[in-house]
Amino acid sequence: MDVSELPGFYAIAAADPGRLAVIDTDDTRVTYGDLLARVNQVSHGLRARGLVTGDVVAGVLPNGVDALVMVMATGQIGLYYVPINWHLTGSEIAYILGDCDAKVVVTGPDQAVPGAETGTAGLAEGQPSDAPAGRTSGAVMWYTSGTTGFPKGVQRGLPGAEPEAIVPLYTWFFGEVVDLRPGAEVHLVTSPMYHSAPCAHAQFALHLGHTVVITPRFDPVHILELVERHRVSNAMMVPTMFHRMLQLPADVRAKYDVSSLRQVIHTAAACPVSVKQQIMDWWGPVLYEYYGSTESTIAFSVKPHDWLARPGTVGRPAPTFEAKIFDDDGAELPPGEPGMIYVKSSMGSFEYRKDPAKTAASKRGDWYAPGDIGYLDEDGYLFLCDRRTDLIVSGGVNIYPAEIEAALLEHPAVADVAVIGVPDEEWGHNVVALVQPAEGLEPGPELTAELLEHCGPRIARFKHPKVIEYREALPRTPTGKLSRSKVRADYLAGNTSSSL
Structure with a gap:
């Protein structure tokens, strides 16, 4: 019918x-x-x-x-x-x-x-x-x-x-x-x-x-x-x-x-x-x-x-x-x-x-x-930068975590990633990336160096993570929303992790 x-x-x-x-x-x-x-x-x-x-x-x-x-x-x-x-x-x-x-x-x-x-x-x-x-x-x-x-x-x-x-x-x-x-x-x-x-x-x-x-x-x-x-x-x-x-x-x-x-x-x-x-x-x-x-x-x-x-x-x-x-x-x-x-x-x-x-x-x-x-561009198309609450201000410059996450996700070794701003006396905030490695990969200094090198041609150097740490999993809702507030709270609380 x-x-x-x-x-x-x-x-x-x-x-x-x-x-x-x-x-x-x-x-x-x-x-x-x-x-x-x-x-x-x-x-x-x-x-x-x-x-x-x-x-x-x-x-x-x-x-x-x-x-x-x-x-x-x-x-x-x-x-x-x-x-x-x-x-x-x-x-x-x-x-x-x-x-x-x-x-x-x-x-x-x-x-x-x-x-x-x-x-x-x-x-x-x-x-x-x-x-x-x-x-x-x-x-x-x-x-x-x-x-x-x-x-x-x-x-x-x-x-x-x-x-x-x-x-x-x-x-x-x-x-x-x-x-x-x-x-x-x-x-x-x-x-x-x-x-x-x-x-x-x-x-x-x-x-x-x-x-x-x-x-x-x-x-x-x-x-x-x-x-x-x-x-x-x-x-x-x-x-x-x-x-x-x-x-x-x-x-x-x-x-x-x-x-x-x-x-x-x-x-x-x-x-x-x-x-x-x-x-x-x-x-x-x-x-x-x-x-x-x-x-x-x-x-x-x-x-x-x-x-x-x-x-x-x-x-x-x-x-x-x-x-x-x-x-x-x-x-x-x-x-x-x-x-x-x-x-x-x-x-x-x-x-x-x-x-x-x-x-x-x-x-x-x-x-x-x-x-x-x-x-908005000249034709009225919207481009998102990030959530207001997730904006990182480092050295007086606005940094959008989503942009850094997108760059890191292009690397095949990255299964998931969350980027947060962590308080720093000199810079105001530092950029920290918490990475869930792809299945079967062991994180280490070599992977960290590889990820930072990967960021080179993709995002400006001032956006590069100052710290990369590794996690077994990151808190996402079933619809895929990343809870950066929980990631940030866990990080600041000093949860056990492998920091490199």
């Missing part, structure tokens, strides 16, 4: 119930009709527990069909849904549940949360499978990572209209940004769905009539196997995944047919130019990038050929967005000059739940600052 004229998942499932919706982590197949029936039952079950428009439901769920059911069930009865990282400690989960005022909590079988429902079966049991009355759009409320204090919920106003009136705007937006279209496509989930981008892409894959293939965790060979087996046409990944893919032996990479890929979208962290170029040399010009934040959503985007013409850019403002670069005094900067990035959109604003002061502090009028430093 041609789904191009149907306004989203609920309408597609009703019109074409036999269409394949999900291939779950255990290879179970779920049709659109069966998925809609479970979604409707859970919607009725939530209402039976007394929830009304504007109430909050939380999910502490692993990747799987239940995670999709909760997004779609809350999304048609006007509820806020809060996905929670199941790797958090009990006290961290309890804080979020208390802050968001969740009235119902759904967990996976391995997550112990007092008073929670295990899975969606209990909510669905005995409930009708037809659509609930008075359908109205809900929203996902994401909690920020909390790198500076407790996490905060990013809350947007509910639209007050049924999903079929709202979804077409968002599917149009995805089409404009990353060329995703309705039809018989296959989307691969590679990251935890408690993060915003993986969850949103899985959700909108269903709104576009695609089949969603779900993986429990990222494994480079398994991902290639799934792409070949299911003829995956689109996926969402992060740069660390690309790096791990490129570390596979050439004969392993050559074994798998990836010709079905048309859109591989990446976000969440800066992607070194060489890594992105190598992936496109392998997969073809299929990498789509966007930049934003939980608060701003997708603010900038760039398609493959535009990126190849301007390597390193994260794109121009996405539809409905405007962007400006300001200095510390609030003056707008001209093209080419780095400063704080600010964006605004006509698609609506946000507030931090229960924290109007934090909401106000993050904005300059209608303009919001994601917290990154960058510059």
